[in-house]
Amino acid sequence: YPKAFIFDLDGVITDTSEFHYLAWKKLADEIGIKIDREFNEKLKGISRMESLDLILALSPSNNNLSADEKERLASKKNEHYQELIQSINATNILPGIEVLLKEIRRNNIKIALGSASKNATEVLKQLGITEYFDFVVDASTVTKGKPDPETFTTAADRLHIPYEACVGVEDAKAGVEAINKAEMFSVGVGEIKHLGDAKYVVQDTSELVFEEIVKRYND
Ligand code: B16
Ligand code: MG
Numbered sequence: 001y002p003k004a005f006i007f008d009l010d011g012v013i014t015d016t017s018e019f020h021y022l023a024w025k026k027l028a029d030e031i032g033i034k035i036d037r038e039f040n041e042k043l044k045g046i047s048r049m050e051s052l053d054l055i056l057a058l059s060p061s062n063n064n065l066s067a068d069e070k071e072r073l074a075s076k077k078n079e080h081y082q083e084l085i086q087s088i089n090a091t092n093i094l095p096g097i098e099v100l101l102k103e104i105r106r107n108n109i110k111i112a113l114g115s116a117s118k119n120a121t122e123v124l125k126q127l128g129i130t131e132y133f134d135f136v137v138d139a140s141t142v143t144k145g146k147p148d149p150e151t152f153t154t155a156a157d158r159l160h161i162p163y164e165a166c167v168g169v170e171d172a173k174a175g176v177e178a179i180n181k182a183e184m185f186s187v188g189v190g191e192i193k194h195l196g197d198a199k200y201v202v203q204d205t206s207e208l209v210f211e212e213i214v215k216r217y218n219d
Helices: 016-030 048-056 067-085 097-106 120-127 150-159 173-181 210-218
Strands: 004-007 110-114 135-137 166-170 185-189 200-202
Touching: 004 150, 016 048, 016 067, 048 067, 067 120, 097 110, 097 210, 110 150, 120 135, 135 150, 150 166, 150 173, 166 173, 173 185, 185 210
Parallel strands: 004 110, 004 166, 110 135, 166 185, 185 200
Antiparallel strands: none
């Protein structure tokens, strides 16, 4: 059996990745840049400022914005995001996740969160699932975000679990890369064309079944 599961938040535990997309889209509209869902795959799992830089790079006219102006745009996106997540609750937990968390707990396996989001703690609270997590790694805990492995290695270190005994679950390409670099077992949730590097890929969270993941881990 693995000794720890480390979960990404947005797009794995909850459907907030859709809210991140809508918030970026609103901001991009405001500055006259078009983004779509395909482009949004690049924004998943990476930090707020890195996401903004990728969006600004789509339009040459935004090339040399000052640091202050970029801060302002990033804060504005976060305002849009916080407005969208104001009303989230347990119904926003993705299918199969709560059963999976319970099953992991029942088997005395540790659980950590490995999120790039500064809003992670607040989102867990609103979903009412904080108690499942032995440790939370968010954007304030690490210096190097995904695809650097630090988010996942920090969680394992704090739980005192060797990396090879950890399972990481991610919906983002950058996140799967981070798990693989940490030499943990990577589970990808989403389309195989984005997540082909994961050791095990499921299409959506309802397919995240404890016994099945453990079986793949042991193979
Ligand atoms: P915030 P995750 C990531 O969370 C999101 O996937 C990514 O789209 C977002 O830009 C990032 O958090 C930062 O979020 O602006 O709230 O600090 O998927 O790593 O849980
Ligand atoms: Mg994610």
